[in-house]
Amino acid sequence: MTQLQPRSRFETGEDLVVLKFGGTSVEDAAAIRRLIEIVRTRLHAQPVVVVSALARVTDQLQEAGNTAASGHLGSALAMARDLYIRHELLAAELLNNEPPDKLGCELQAEFRDLESLLSDVASCRQLSPPAHDRLLGFGECLSSKLVDAALRDAGVGAVHIDARSCIVTDARHEQATPVWSLTSERLRRAVEPLLRLRQVPVMGGFIGATAEGIPTTLGRGGSDFSAAIVGAVLHASRVEIWTDVDGIMTTDPKLCADAKVIRKMSFDEAAELAHFGAKVLHPATLAPAMRENIPVYVLNSRYPEGAGTEIVAQADTSTVVIAITAKRNVAAVEIEAPHGVSLGLLRTIYAVLDQHACPVDIMATSIGRVSLLVGSTAALPRIAADLEGLASVQWENHKALVCLVGEDIRRQPEVASRIFAAVSDMDVRVPCQGASDRSISFLVEESRVEESVQRLHRLFFPRQEPLADWGGNPSAYCRAS
Numbered sequence: 441m442t443q444l445q446p447r448s449r450f451e452t453g454e455d456l457v458v459l460k461f462g463g464t465s466v467e468d469a470a471a472i473r474r475l476i477e478i479v480r481t482r483l484h485a486q487p488v489v490v491v492s493a494l495a496r497v498t499d500q501l502q503e504a505g506n507t508a509a510s511g512h513l514g515s516a517l518a519m520a521r522d523l524y525i526r527h528e529l530l531a532a533e534l535l536n537n538e539p540p541d542k543l544g545c546e547l548q549a550e551f552r553d554l555e556s557l558l559s560d561v562a563s564c565r566q567l568s569p570p571a572h573d574r575l576l577g578f579g580e581c582l583s584s585k586l587v588d589a590a591l592r593d594a595g596v597g598a599v600h601i602d603a604r605s606c607i608v609t610d611a612r613h614e615q616a617t618p619v620w621s622l623t624s625e626r627l628r629r630a631v632e633p634l635l636r637l638r639q640v641p642v643m644g645g646f647i648g649a650t651a652e653g654i655p656t657t658l659g660r661g662g663s664d665f666s667a668a669i670v671g672a673v674l675h676a677s678r679v680e681i682w683t684d685v686d687g688i689m690t691t692d693p694k695l696c697a698d699a700k701v702i703r704k705m706s707f708d709e710a711a712e713l714a715h716f717g718a719k720v721l722h723p724a725t726l727a728p729a730m731r732e733n734i735p736v737y738v739l740n741s742r743y744p745e746g747a748g749t750e751i752v753a754q755a756d757t758s759t760v761v762i763a764i765t766a767k768r769n770v771a772a773v774e775i776e777a778p779h780g781v782s783l784g785l786l787r788t789i790y791a792v793l794d795q796h797a798c799p800v801d802i803m804a805t806s807i808g809r810v811s812l813l814v815g816s817t818a819a820l821p822r823i824a825a826d827l828e829g830l831a832s833v834q835w836e837n838h839k840a841l842v843c844l845v846g847e848d849i850r851r852q853p854e855v856a857s858r859i860f861a862a863v864s865d866m867d868v869r870v871p872c873q874g875a876s877d878r879s880i881s882f883l884v885e886e887s888r889v890e891e892s893v894q895r896l897h898r899l900f901f902p903r904q905e906p907l908a909d910w911g912g913n914p915s916a917y918c919r920a921s
Contacts (some may be wrong), residue, residue, distance in 0.1 A: 456635070456676045459484055460490040460645060460654065460667035463750030464684040467495035468531040474593045476743050478682065480641065481744075483596070485636050485677070488670055491587050492663040492840045493579025494530075497523060499566045504558060505575045513562035517555055522550045527582050531589065536667045538593035546585050552831050554578050569613035573647075573657045577604070580644025580663070588642040591843055598640045607648035607666060609656045616648055616656035623648075631674060643670075661722030663721065668736070674726035678800050680731050681721065682741040688713070690901050691764040695893045700901060703747060705762055706755035707736075709845055712878045716801065717767030717815070757847040760855055761900040766842050766867040766889050770801065771820060772871065773812040773835040775827065780804050785830060792826045802871055802881070813841060813871055813883070814916035825861045840889035841871075843881040844896065850877045864897045 456778055458481060461475050479487055493501075500523055508516035513584050524547065531543050557574055562898035567575070569596050582602060606626040609616035610827045631641050645663025648656050658665045661780065671679040687701040688710065707730040709725030729751060739748035756763075777785055789810060793800060796819035810831075813822070817837050824833035849855055860868065861881060869883040884892050 445449060454487050455556065456488065457462055457485045458488050458490060458679045459486035460679065460681050461492065461587075462663065462681070462683045463492045463497070463742065465682045466491055466493075466587060469530060471741065471874050472530075472587060472868070474744065476591055476596065476681070479591060479596060483638075483640070486638070487640055487675075488635075488674065489578065489587065489591075489598070489632060489640060490645045490663060490667045490670060491583050491642070491643055494586075497579040498576055498581070501575055501579055503825060504590050505659060506559060508558040508561040509565055509567040513559060514560045516562065520551060520554050520558060520919050523554075523582075523659070527586060530604075531586060534586070534590045535593045538589050541657050543585065543589045547582065549581055550578060550585075571738065572653045573613050573616075576657055577644075577647040577655050581843075582646050584642055584644035591640060591642065591814065596640055597638065597774060598642050599634050601630050601634075601641050601643040603643040603645070603647050603666065604649035604653070604655055606643075607658075607669065608651055609648040609658070611650050611654065611656070613656055615659035618648070618658075618669055619651065621670065622651055624791065627673045634839055642827060659726040664725035665728075668725055668728040668734075671734050675732065676734055678735050678737060679897045680737045682739050684740065684742055686730075686740045686743060686746050686808065687738045688718075688751075688763070689850050690762070691893055691897050692718070692766065695766060696897045698897060698901065698903060700843045701747075702749050702762055704750045704752060704755050706847065707751055707753060707875050708878060709755060709847065710751050712843075712845045712876060713763055713765055715880065716765045716767040716841065716845070716881065718763065718908075721751070755847065759846060760772075760849055760852060761844050761846040763845050764842065764893055764896050764900070765845065765892050766838045767801065767812055767815060768841055768886055769815065769817060770839045770841045770883070771814050771816055771817040771835045771837050772839055772869070773820065773833065775810040775812070775831045775833050777810070777831040779810055780808055781810055786810070788830060789827070792823055795826075796823055796825060804871075809870065810821040814840075838886045839883045840886045842879055842884055842889065842896070843879050844878050844900070848877050849880055856880055858899060860916055862899050863892050866892060868892075895904055 484695045504519040588598045588600035608619045608622035645666035667679050689699040691699045693699040713720050714723050732752050737748050738752040738767050798819045799815045801813040
């Protein structure tokens with residue numbers, strides 16, 4: 441494997457970096473060996489390692505929990521056994537020098553606890569939110585212990601930290617929020633002595649616990665959130681999110697083969713992309729790093745020499761369009777109120793949408809109408825029934841929402857002219873735009889979303905000759921400007 445060269449910014453006295461590895465970056469022995477090499481290149485920068493569960497493990501734990509809750513304990517325990525065997529075989533493949541009994545005993549203890557939890561779930565035929573948090577947390581507990589042992593076996597002075605002992609949250613299960621004062625106190629107490637000894641703390645992402653020790657999870661993007669929390673508390677010089685893609689792309693490569701890696705973008709641009717369906721970091725996970733002005737890098741653990749994407753507080757505003765995203769299965773909804781749109785009616789509409797877990801992309805109101813774009817069409821008949829007598833609800837399905845993102849894009853009218861000229865022969869509808877100046881969006885028939893994205897990508901990101909000093913894969917990287 442090609443050895444990485446230390447980045448120059450690490451040679452200027454910056455002294456702490458948080459490395460977060462996603463599920464595909466710890467999915468097998470080859471992935472964990474790549475992780476070890478990446479950590480080695482950061483040893484002079486005092487790394488703190490945060491890991492997700494092994495790829496697919498969270499989904500398998502969820503399936504085991506659902507199976508137990510339906511009364512099929514035997515099948516659920518068989519699923520747990522399969523997970524145990526996977527982790528045990530991976531440990532055997534990775535460890536040559538580390539005493540195998542220590543990790544083996546820890547894995548066995550974790551799986552005994554998992555089996556006990558599944559038995560309890562089967563007994564009460566219910567996977568309660570507290571039990572759900574305990575269940576899903578096993579993935580990160582197991583992976584962090586495995587990675588810790590693999591690092592030590594490779595000669596890296598790693599020390600495992602149970603994240604539940606130092607990421608202190610409220611008791612909102614499945615979507616817990618950190619209690620910052622306690623988290624800061626406990627995290628510093630656990631990590632700083634290790635850093636002074638030049639040891640490498642290793643902890644699971646996604647998981648935490650209340651002040652009383654009841655396990656919780658941080659919800660969507662939880663492992664990235666954990667990394668940002670650790671970075672903010674410890675005043676890291678940067679947070680690196682290691683995944684299986686080259687960085688954040690100018691569009692979905694499945695829609696457009698010419699998609700390029702965005703070299704630098706702002707936190708606000710990343711949040712805008714996430715809101716409109718791009719598979720980037722969830723904006724809430726970036727908030728701690730953004731508040732502390734800590735840059736976040738999205739990097740490819742399978743191609744660690746690549747430059748990736750840097751997310752910073754303020755990005756270059758000279759690039760008008762930085763990315764194009766498309767969200768399928770969108771419905772255009774019109775809610776007409778014969779007696780006008782009152783504050784009370786709006787509250788009712790919000791409550792009904794929330795009850796049916798119907799996410800809203802864009803909303804606008806007028807005297808007698810509320811216009812919505814929603815990303816979940818299955819619930820619309822039930823929503824219409826719940827609002828019957830207060831308002832009439834009509835909608836059109838099979839739409840896609842195409843969105844172009846860039847700082848101040850809406851303040852440059854010539855950009856909108858170019859966009860709509862490029863798709864003028866399509867049945868394009870321009871919905872109410874959101875409050876942000878960072879995006880322009882339109883609706884198109886779902887069957888034409890790929891064509892529309894490709895046209896716009898050719899317009900704003902024409903093919904260029906690769907530059908020798910860009911770093912990374914020349915076929916994938918460009919200045920995205």
